[in-house]
Amino acid sequence: MGSLHADVLENNSAFGLNPLDPEEFRRQGHMIIDFLADYYRDIEKYPVRSQVEPGYLRKRLPESAPYNPEPIETILQDVQKEIIPGITHWQSPNYFAYFPSSGSIAGFLGEMLSTGFNVVGFNWMSSPAATELESIVMDWLGKMLKLPKSFLFSGNGGGVLQGTTCEAILCTVTAARDRVLNRIGRENIGRLVVYASDQTHCALQKAAQIAGIHPKNFRAIATSKATAFGLSPDSFRSTIVADIEAGLIPLFLCATVGTTSSTAVDPIGPLCEVAKEYGIWVHIDAAYAGSACICPEFRHFIDGVENADSFSFNAHKWFFTTLDCCCLWVKDPSSLVKALSTSPEYLRNKATESRQVIDYKDWQIALSRRFRSMKLWMVLRSYGVANLRNFLRTHVKMAKQFEGLVAMDKRFEIVVPRNFAMVCFRLLPPAEEQKVYANGNSAYHHDHKAADLERANELNRKLLESINAAGRIYMTHAVVGGMYMIRFAVGATLTEDRHVNLAWKVVQDHADTILQA
Amino acid sequence: MGSLHADVLENNSAFGLNPLDPEEFRRQGHMIIDFLADYYRDIEKYPVRSQVEPGYLRKRLPESAPYNPEPIETILQDVQKEIIPGITHWQSPNYFAYFPSSGSIAGFLGEMLSTGFNVVGFNWMSSPAATELESIVMDWLGKMLKLPKSFLFSGNGGGVLQGTTCEAILCTVTAARDRVLNRIGRENIGRLVVYASDQTHCALQKAAQIAGIHPKNFRAIATSKATAFGLSPDSFRSTIVADIEAGLIPLFLCATVGTTSSTAVDPIGPLCEVAKEYGIWVHIDAAYAGSACICPEFRHFIDGVENADSFSFNAHKWFFTTLDCCCLWVKDPSSLVKALSTSPEYLRNKATESRQVIDYKDWQIALSRRFRSMKLWMVLRSYGVANLRNFLRTHVKMAKQFEGLVAMDKRFEIVVPRNFAMVCFRLLPPAEEQKVYANGNSAYHHDHKAADLERANELNRKLLESINAAGRIYMTHAVVGGMYMIRFAVGATLTEDRHVNLAWKVVQDHADTILQA
Known part of the structure; x- marks a missing residue:
């Protein structure tokens, strides 16, 4: 009982509150909202791709969990000082890598409500609203996509x-x-x-x-x-x-x-x-x-x-x-x-046995499931179909704008046709710009072409790493048909025209440097 | 272009802001924090198990997503009016069903930060802090559990x-x-x-x-x-x-x-x-x-x-x-x-190729992964090992208290030994209380016993449904060795002694009614 007693004393002196005390929840919750609002406001000051080296964090954190509680103020300072440097800022307007992970206020609020209610919606019974809202929202979205009725609940799909x-x-x-x-x-x-x-x-x-x-x-x-x-x-x-x-x-x-x-x-x-x-x-x-x-x-x-x-x-x-x-x-x-x-x-429960309800646990791998429809519902309602279309069109328009900038610079080429809001481009090796290959299949030409391709690939690899290491913008690459290309994916929510123009300027500047080297 | 133009106009007039505008984020974020703080404060006024009928929500919501945006104030009113009645309140102090889904301020804040950063941490490169914090926190927790070193990163496990x-x-x-x-x-x-x-x-x-x-x-x-x-x-x-x-x-x-x-x-x-x-x-x-x-x-x-x-x-x-x-x-x-x-x-990236980093996508089913270690880290730091032990012990103590109450009422029995914070009990059919079975394997006794068991099971099924339908507390059942029993799982964060005492009173009251019927 000795150590148990000691625990109790420490608890009472250092943290007497229930860990879900409503007023303390309010106090700390507001603090985090401000922390995140400031993060979004200041996000452009961070390098987009994290600049840390492997193992950076283990050097900075203790080897064991603390025995005693620490105040939220201290923890938030550590988030700022230790965690943020190790974050790649997917929400940055200068993020053009992979595909976007587009946050929004409505999506965030939905996640908060879902986390706040913290229900485990494995079957209808365990929280009817979680199941029902999900099936309703999936029908809404299905209609927005003009999926055939056979995919909707009304058509015996779902x-x-x-x-x-x-x-x-x-x-x-x-x-x-x-x-x-x-x-x-x-x-x-x-x-x-x-x-x-x-x-x-x-x-x-x-x-x-x-x-x-x-x-x-x-x-x-x-x-x-x-x-x-x-x-x-x-x-x-x-x-x-x-x-x-x-x-x-x-x-x-x-x-x-x-x-x-x-x-x-x-x-x-x-x-x-x-x-x-x-x-x-x-x-x-x-x-x-x-x-x-x-x-x-x-x-x-x-x-x-x-x-x-x-x-x-x-x-x-x-x-x-x-x-x-x-x-x-x-x-x-x-x-x-x-x-x-x-x-x-x-x-087992009556609702399931009545066969009038959906038990989504049987539609997925896991038993436990979060109330995810809450955030989708908030997004659909907060923005509405018209705005959502508009947001997407804005991103496509920005990608077109970038595509136009690439096309005007003869040192570059667009590698594949743009379908949505991503542009795939590459820098051409200087000699290749004007080079016209003789038609024919001779081994000589084939080898020559392969060597040129590898040279071009290496050049673009270097260009991309140079850009990303600088931290101003972040893009990633892909290889299709043996060709290394740089992907410019527009879709971060905060991105505006000026960020796209800046990104192109960054690409050009780094290309200048690399071509002159 | 006609409809596109209309969309743009509507957008500008009704919702001119970027969907991640920091100041609007701040305004709406604070609103939701207050909404949830009030929810926790008032949570006891809701029936614990939702009382709605299958299909309740489809009758209340429109058939399609709105074309135009709706203000957060309207949406929150709908959460209160349409969603909350369909929620089973896992965070209620009167929730004793299934196993707990124990929320906390720190867990909630961690989820908010994770959602706010919204990084997709599939590999180290995509956000080093997400991977590194996870491996550190898993070592911390492993040590708290006194797992052998072979399960920790330092012992080549992880x-x-x-x-x-x-x-x-x-x-x-x-x-x-x-x-x-x-x-x-x-x-x-x-x-x-x-x-x-x-x-x-x-x-x-x-x-x-x-x-x-x-x-x-x-x-x-x-x-x-x-x-x-x-x-x-x-x-x-x-x-x-x-x-x-x-x-x-x-x-x-x-x-x-x-x-x-x-x-x-x-x-x-x-x-x-x-x-x-x-x-x-x-x-x-x-x-x-x-x-x-x-x-x-x-x-x-x-x-x-x-x-x-x-x-x-x-x-x-x-x-x-x-x-x-x-x-x-x-x-x-x-x-x-x-x-x-x-x-x-x-x-592909240099960090992965250096083999100095963990790419957690290769440790799980999905590629995309959330920054889950953030919430675990917040929980460990906000409460500390001492408090966490203490919280769990408090729950076990409350379960013991409930066990003691059951044991004092001869109409009930504890079905299996209590190991943690869950008590499995049942109401005995009136005639059975004092009944002593003769030893022996005769078919007569066997059939008699089976019939008694079914009678007892039916009684407890009725008791549990009567309790849950009343909405004051929520428990669920299990069947082990053919015996239907009621599970009383303590662990909702807001639960205190008084809730356990109330729960027992509710059980006794419903038993009184059922036994008198």
Whole structure:
């Protein structure tokens, strides 16, 4: 009892309050709001990409958790002094890397409410509002995207909020897998084949791997510049035919609208037609570009979605809803539920047994789930459809503006056509600018071209690292068709025209330096 | 362009601000803090379990998202009027259902900072502080739990924050599966066997199912009152032996410390010894009870953990860290990484290639990941080890107090021994109170006993529904060994002695009514 008693004394003297005391919550909550408001106000003063070295933080923090409590004021000072230097500022207006993680006031407030209520919404019963708001909001969003009725609850489909696309794909792969194996026998798991293009996000390969698909049966079908790195339906079909001839069973296709490397778009309609012939489950991964499809002028990119089995996009990428929030719709929820449901006695309840409710735990991997629809609902209501379209259009317009600036500087080239709000460009090696290759296939020319390409790649690698190390802006790269290119992704919420103009000036300045070296 | 132009006009007139404008963020943020502080202050006035009927919300909300923005004031009114009635108040001091989802000011603030920075911490590079703080905090917590060094980074193991136990188990099952299949060939996936007790959380069965383990090869080994519903090492061994004789391959055991139904504890030490003989990966699921093991007097429940392969507990259950936050430690991170890593070109970076950093995307299912360590760090620092122990002890003390109250009322019985802060009890049918069964196995007595048991179960079902429908307190049930019991789980942060006393009074009042009916 000695040490227990000591604990109690320390508790009473140093921290007598209940850890959820409403008035202390109010005091500290206001403090953090001001901290974050100041952070957004001052965000441009930080280098966008963190400049720390591996292991920086272990040197600065103690080896063990404190025995006694520390005041919030001290902790916030440490956030400022120790944590912020190690943060890459995804909310900075000068952030153009990867894809955006576009925060918003409404998304933030929604997350606060969700965290404040802190309900564990595994089934309807555990907090009816969490389930019901989710199904309503997913129908709202589905209508905004003009998804066919078969994906909405009113059409016997339905939507669910997952954490990430990885989870959404794993769930659909598992559902597709079990739908087939329950028919043909589980011993055939080693014969199932999953299809994608070589531009498809690595989430698919990982999901297939977790779901026990044989790694040899994962097909990353080659794409090329000729199809703007979209998956060719002919290549898809010939791959399937070869697999069937080899005794394998085609299972699943993940088609992408807006690939990570270059925002390429797979032709959904024709791919679905091929898939249909072979009974293949088609998932459309529109993680990044799905948002844009709420604008009529972009909707055509998902034409054909009516023939897919499932569709997902990340509201946490380019839809002002903070991480994490992946929107998944399926036509046949029962296939998800069959693959993922559990009904232990301790969760039994009348509502579930009445079959009048959705228990979302059976639509996802985890049992516990946060009240994610709260933030999506706040975003939709706070901004409205008109503004949301407008925000996205503003980003696309800024990307166009950047594209125009690149096009005017003959030292650079745009590598692939811009579809949304990302520009893929590269600096040309000085000698190459005017170089015209003789047509022909001679080994000499081939080697020469390969060497030129590597030279160009190295130049752009150097350029990008030089820009990012300076900290003024942050961009990342991709390689498509062997070509290293710099990706300029507009979408950080705070970005305005002036930031895009500044970014281009930074690129030009670093190019000047590198070309003169 | 017509409609586009209209959108722009509406935007400018109705919502001219950037959606992340710092001063508007400040204004709306303060508003929400006050909303939530008031919610906590007034939380006792709401029925704990939501009283709405299925479909209540669809009747109250519009069919589509609004075209034009709505002010935050209107939205908050709707949260109060439409959402709160559909919420089951997990933060209420009168909440004793399932397991707690214990919020705290520090956990909330940590979530706010994480959401405010909104970084996507898939690898070190994408925000070094997110990765580094996580590995530091996991070492801190590991030390608090007195995990062996082999689970800490300093001992070549390491910890990672997952969303939920379901994800943690799926990752470890997948790692264990691939470790074996890479050795013996993937065609053997259908021969792998996963072990648990019949008290193990359904997350395991789901994880095994997702990972492609044949459903026939999932063993839920029977437990009984004789071992307090813990898994018997002898039963475990005999099940393994039978499987091996049948040509199957033992793969994975999930042992539980604090089962969901009754907080039973599997004997980790002896189970690990058996597992070791057969090369079985042992995961310890201490989702609920792991927290308590930071107190020296509870640490013995995880004795033997040094022989397990992985260990997890949920900081979002009973550790003041809001949902979701599951702490997972593994001895051999490379087995996780081998099963779950991907390295697409667009994520290549110098830090990863230097091999000096952790890329947590390879330790989990998803690529994107939130900055969850922020909230755990805030909780550890704001309260300190001493207070955290003290909070948990206070909950255990309150459970003891409730146990004492039950024991004094001869109409009730405690069904299983209390290990932590949950009491499992039931109301005895009136005639049964004094009934002594003759020893013996005659069919007559057996049938008689079964009928009595069903009568008792029905009585308790009625009692619980009557209590929960009244809304004053909320508890849930479980069935162990065929016996329906009511679970009284203390752990909501705001709960004090008086709430426990009130809860017992509510139980007694409803029992009076039901017994008199």
